Ligand SMILES: CSCCC(=O)C(=O)COP(=O)(O)O
């Protein structure tokens with residue numbers, strides 16, 4: 001019997017296009033001005049040092065670090081200091097009302113329903129925990145953060161590695177078989193299944209399903225959580 005649901009964001013609760021066409025371009029446009037304006041802020045300065053560590057170049061200039069960050073955005077790299085900086089920049093966009101967090105209507109309805117049923121809801125995304133809370137806090141459907149008991153990002157490890165899911169299972173304090181992981185990416189579902197979690201793939205776009213080793217649905221309406229044993 002499923003007791004907890006761990007959900008991915010992009011491609012699962014939220015459209016790919018909101019992330020790729022709204023959030024990423026916003027961060028790309030703001031990066032230069034934001035990093036220069038906040039370079040003395042200890043949080044931003046530490047993240048720039050993390051960029052230097054990540055590139056293996058301890059003497060990377062600020063301008064080179066900014067160029068590297070923008071390159072990582074273009075390549076959709078899930079690198080922790082980039083994701084942390086993106087979260088800090090998106091805060092301004094959400095607060096100014098430049099955009100709201102896209103959450104599919106079926107996802108909102110079922111997250112509310114599962115919460116009412118007493119299922120424990122968690123998020124695991126490559127976006128920073130800070131960015132996750134902003135997206136759900138400023139969602140199209142209002143503040144959805146009270147629905148979630150916890151959030152995980154790449155601080156627990158990458159989403160395609162089984163050990164990340166072992167860490168999450170230990171944090172949740174439930175048997176892995178009672179946790180359902182939702183994602184649109186087969187490699188993430190493979191890693192979660194290796195750690196013993198139940199899995200379901202969200203096939204919201206026209207993705208091939210013939211090689212999928214997981215149960216799959218087109219949206220949350222098709223997912224009968226209570227039928228999973
Ligand atoms: C939660 S912030 C926006 C999403 C994001 O930055 C990202 O990298 C999406 O990764 P996911 O693991 O949710 O597919």
Ligand SMILES: [Mg+2]
Nearest residue numbers: 008010011184
């Ligand atoms: Mg995803």
